[in-house]
Amino acid sequence: xxxxxxAYLSAALLLLSAYTAPAGALAGxxxxxxxxxxxxxxKKTLRGGLYSMLGTLGLLPGLAWLAVPLMxxxxxxxxxxxxxxxxxxxxxxxxxxxxxxxxxxxxLLRAGTQILDKTASKLTAKTKxxxxxxxxxxxxxxxxxxxxxxxxKYDPRQYFNQHKGMFVGLNExxxxxxxxxxxxxxxxxxxxxxxxxxxxxxAQTLLYQAVKYGEFVVILDPKADEWMPHVFKQACDESGLxxxxxxxxxxxxxxxxxxxxxxxxxxxxxxxxxxxxxEKGSEGDHYRLSDRKAARQAAKWLVAHPNATPRDLLLxxxxxxxxxxxxxxxxxxxxxxxxxxxxxxxxxxxxGGDGFLDFTDGEKNGGVLYVIxxxxxxxxxxxxxxxxLRLLFLAxxxxxxxxxxxxxxxxxxxxxxxxxxxxxxxxxxxxxxAGWGLHSILAFQSFKDLAQCPIDLDKDAVKGSVMENCQIKxxxxxxxxxxxxxxxxxxxxxxxxxEMRKVKKxxxxxxxxxxxxxxxxxxxxxxxGNILQSMKVGCAALKLPQRxxxxxxxxxxxxxxxxxxxxxxxxxxxxxxxxxxxxxxxxSFAAQALSVGTxxxxxKNVDYPFDxxxxxxxx
Numbered sequence: 001x002x003x004x005x006x007a008y009l010s011a012a013l014l015l016l017s018a019y020t021a022p023a024g025a026l027a028g029x030x031x032x033x034x035x036x037x038x039x040x041x042x043k044k045t046l047r048g049g050l051y052s053m054l055g056t057l058g059l060l061p062g063l064a065w066l067a068v069p070l071m072x073x074x075x076x077x078x079x080x081x082x083x084x085x086x087x088x089x090x091x092x093x094x095x096x097x098x099x100x101x102x103x104x105x106x107x108l109l110r111a112g113t114q115i116l117d118k119t120a121s122k123l124t125a126k127t128k129x130x131x132x133x134x135x136x137x138x139x140x141x142x143x144x145x146x147x148x149x150x151x152x153k154y155d156p157r158q159y160f161n162q163h164k165g166m167f168v169g170l171n172e173x174x175x176x177x178x179x180x181x182x183x184x185x186x187x188x189x190x191x192x193x194x195x196x197x198x199x200x201x202x203a204q205t206l207l208y209q210a211v212k213y214g215e216f217v218v219i220l221d222p223k224a225d226e227w228m229p230h231v232f233k234q235a236c237d238e239s240g241l242x243x244x245x246x247x248x249x250x251x252x253x254x255x256x257x258x259x260x261x262x263x264x265x266x267x268x269x270x271x272x273x274x275x276x277x278x279e280k281g282s283e284g285d286h287y288r289l290s291d292r293k294a295a296r297q298a299a300k301w302l303v304a305h306p307n308a309t310p311r312d313l314l315l316x317x318x319x320x321x322x323x324x325x326x327x328x329x330x331x332x333x334x335x336x337x338x339x340x341x342x343x344x345x346x347x348x349x350x351x352g353g354d355g356f357l358d359f360t361d362g363e364k365n366g367g368v369l370y371v372i373x374x375x376x377x378x379x380x381x382x383x384x385x386x387x388x389l390r391l392l393f394l395a396x397x398x399x400x401x402x403x404x405x406x407x408x409x410x411x412x413x414x415x416x417x418x419x420x421x422x423x424x425x426x427x428x429x430x431x432x433x434a435g436w437g438l439h440s441i442l443a444f445q446s447f448k449d450l451a452q453c454p455i456d457l458d459k460d461a462v463k464g465s466v467m468e469n470c471q472i473k474x475x476x477x478x479x480x481x482x483x484x485x486x487x488x489x490x491x492x493x494x495x496x497x498x499e500m501r502k503v504k505k506x507x508x509x510x511x512x513x514x515x516x517x518x519x520x521x522x523x524x525x526x527x528x529g530n531i532l533q534s535m536k537v538g539c540a541a542l543k544l545p546q547r548x549x550x551x552x553x554x555x556x557x558x559x560x561x562x563x564x565x566x567x568x569x570x571x572x573x574x575x576x577x578x579x580x581x582x583x584x585x586x587x588s589f590a591a592q593a594l595s596v597g598t599x600x601x602x603x604k605n606v607d608y609p610f611d612x613x614x615x616x617x618x619x
Contacts, residue, residue: 029054030052031109033051035109140531144531144534144535147539148536149536150537151554154555156169156557167209168202168205179206186434187434188440190472191441191443192474193540197477197535197538199474204227204232204557205554208232208235211235211239216362216412218362218368218412218413220388221373222420230565233565244361244370245567246369246387246568247347248380249373249374255355255357257307257308258270258386258387259310261358261394262393267299268295269393270386272292273426278424290331293332294335295332301313301316309343309350309351310348342379342383356570360390360394363395375420388413388415395433396432396433396438408437410438419452427465431468446478446479447463472542473487475543476540477533477539478533488527488532496523496524527541538555
């Protein structure tokens with residue numbers, strides 16, 4: 001009976017050993033089972049049990065092939081029989097298929113697990129309770145407005161509305177953004193960002209409206225922008241207001257007198273601030289006492305001689321005329337040397353009469369004063385600082401309007417490339433100047449620009465003053481990491497979820513990600529460095545007082561170049577170099593009258609803090 005049972009069992013095993021090919025393909029699951037036990041530290045899991053069952057089925061034919069000879073030998077050797085051997089090729093097939101499936105399993109564990117992790121991640125329905133994520137520079141476009149690479153194109157003038165405020169740009173939903181008129185008049189603006197990204201465009205849009213609303217707009221342009229003079233020429237022509245061009249460059253003719261119209265306080269501080277004669281905390285302060293004394297003497301003499309130019313002042317000191325001590329070349333060397341530099345600028349030494357530009361006239365009649373300067377010429381750099389200080393004291397000395405009087409005409413100043421305009425008096429007065437009626441737009445590329453300040457100023461104090469007093473900030477794409485970080489901190493923080501996952505090593509030392517993930521609460525800046533670095537042309541981050549930072553899409557005012565925009569005020573018209581003879585002429589007087597009349601009709605019911613200009617008559 002035992003022999004019969006063994007014979008039956010041997011026959012069954014012999015039959016099983018014949019299925020070596022399909023069984024060998026299942027043998028690779030034993031590799032998966034062993035890896036699962038490795039990853040789970042010996043814990044029993046459903047997946048591990050399934051791998052164990054399939055792997056065992058794959059091993060049975062090979063074990064059966066080995067068991068048949070042993071069992072038949074035990075059963076029949078006592079009867080004189082021998083062992084029965086299954087066909088050898090069955091074993092060979094099983095070995096080949098089992099080894100192949102094992103290799104495939106090892107390759108899948110080594111290289112295929114990452115593919116499975118990615119597929120599982122894409123197919124997983126993420127929780128709706130997950131909050132904002134941290135930005136990823138590789139997928140930063142997901143966080144930015146969808147705009148063309150060269151910026152969004154539209155006509156800003158269609159959104160101008162005095163009742164709503166000063167239009168600055170469109171948000172990411174293409175809705176207009178306005179700066180409240182009170183904020184515009186009382187707060188300074190900083191424009192930060194790289195070259196050719198849109199700083200000048202946003203300044204043009206804002207100041208174009210300021211011209212139309214009757215402000216005195218001053219543009220200090222040290223790099224001779226290609227389009228900006230034409231934009232403001234058009235704004236003045238449309239409004240019937242004077243457009244004044246002061247060209248400080250070496251080839252320019254005599255146009256104005258930097259000292260004209262100033263009182264003792266204004267002239268003294270213009271000389272001291274423009275020539276950096278304030279105390280610097282060094283041994284040289286002793287000698288600057290003489291320079292400042294000479295500045296006071298010069299201011300008194302200039303007030304007594306209203307039409308005197310810097311050249312006249314130097315000549316009068318050399319002759320010790322009219323109470324001047326004479327000998328500044330020895331007793332006030334810094335003042336004398338700087339005066340010599342200013343005297344060499346023809347544009348600032350007009351004696352008066354025909355062709356004379358009174359830049360203080362803008363405070364009375366509005367319009368634009370466009371000043372073309374220079375970025376490297378030392379003499380012109382000094383002159384640019386002095387002009388800004390003259391405007392500052394022009395606003396300061398007006399004082400505050402008495403009750404019941406019209407408010408003083410606002411003065412809006414664009415200081416492009418602000419680093420060349422920085423002076424001690426201006427930085428000290430930045431907080432108070434808006435109260436005097438002078439509000440500024442300070443444009444620069446990064447905080448490293450502000451570090452290039454005069455020696456009598458601390459670079460950190462300059463940066464802090466700009467950040468604190470410019471409560472309206474418009475930031476374009478920035479490459480400098482420190483500037484990005486500083487602006488990002490000013491946008492505030494927001495709650496975000498930070499994801500954590502557990503990564504394991506499998507049997508073949510390939511990393512796999514656990515299917516479970518953990519979300520923890522964290523913070524990030526509302527507009528972080530990745531966003532501020534990657535914004536496209538014409539896209540900026542706008543920060544307004546008591547409002548969330550938002551994307552702002554700016555676009556230039558569409559204009560045509562006008563050669564008259566580059567002619568210094570009071571000088572005979574001429575076609576500047578680079579303009580064809582057929583370039584359009586000045587806007588006609590009748591067109592000016594029509595544009596001003598249309599403007600007044602449109603804003604008839606608006607309560608302005610100052611009088612609008614009258615439209616010129618048809619005669």
